[in-house]
Amino acid sequence: MKLKNSIKVKCVEGFTLHKNNKRKTIVAVVEEGKEYKAILFKPTEEYFAKDLEGRGFFVGEIDNNDKLILMDGLALVEDEGRDNYGQSTT
Template sequence: MKQIKVRCTDPFQAFSGTNLLYEVKEGEELTAHLHDESEEYFAIDSNGEEAYVGCLDMGGKLILDDCFELVEEGADKHEPV
């Protein structure tokens, strides 16, 4: 699965020092893309910034960050309507 759809269950912000890196609001649904090299999933937040949502473990099992729940696996597998 190259894409997954997740929903934020707890709003959060990530900072580097005092600089806001990304912000995700409660209830926001994001489509996350797998970065093959790192086996991590990232999505674009409402501000256009890349947000970490989870990763694959050594066995290929999806591990989501505590702030997200899975809405849909294989979000890239839909047939065009």
């Protein structure tokens, strides 16, 4: 299966990612209702996007069955009856 170089996701439940230092350092702020373009990192088959301040965050990955698995709180944006991963939504 050919992987898409990028996908579009929408945040359905906002969240903030922190480094493991007692929540002192923010890694990314993912805002509810915002759409993000995620780019495929081919060696690991993982998708990453950037928040509004340009901080990168993990969006999801392709599992061993070629299925897209997204982080909780994110949803794939659909376009004209097909999602951006090429799967039919009908």
